[in-house]
Amino acid sequence: MNNSWFWGCNGVLALEAESFTLAIYFSNPINRSLFSVEMGLELSLDRVHRVDLEEAYKRLVSNSCASSKQNFMFPFVILKESQEQAQLSTGPVKVMATMRRDRNFVITVEVEDRRNSGNEDMIESLC
DSSP states (O other): OEEETTTEEEEEEEEEOSSOEEEEEEEEESOTTTSOOEEEEEEETTOGGGTOHHHHHHHHHHHHHOSOOTTOSSOEEEEETTOOEEEEEETTEEEEEEEEESSSEEEEEEEEEOOSOGGGOEEEEEO
């Protein structure tokens, strides 16, 4: 995580499950007229986020500025301040995320792993 009185707060968190990893990038700047509030998600069935979170951070920061999603290694989505919800899926894993900036900056992430059949689907919610 990077904290600075000028820039605000940004960083990356990783969720590790048995069958996938999810990197969650967040940016909450102090001066929103210069920098935007954003959140990014990157999903890997190969669980690459166990190794190097710094690389995931660099990818998501560069992806937030990219105009095209071509040639990226993993499914990702970037949610800007004006957007309310993002969805991302690969294989049997589906991720839905929202961010809210009131007095506090709140990110809510729901992960659904449909690897099992029938009613055994697993849903996790993170706040």
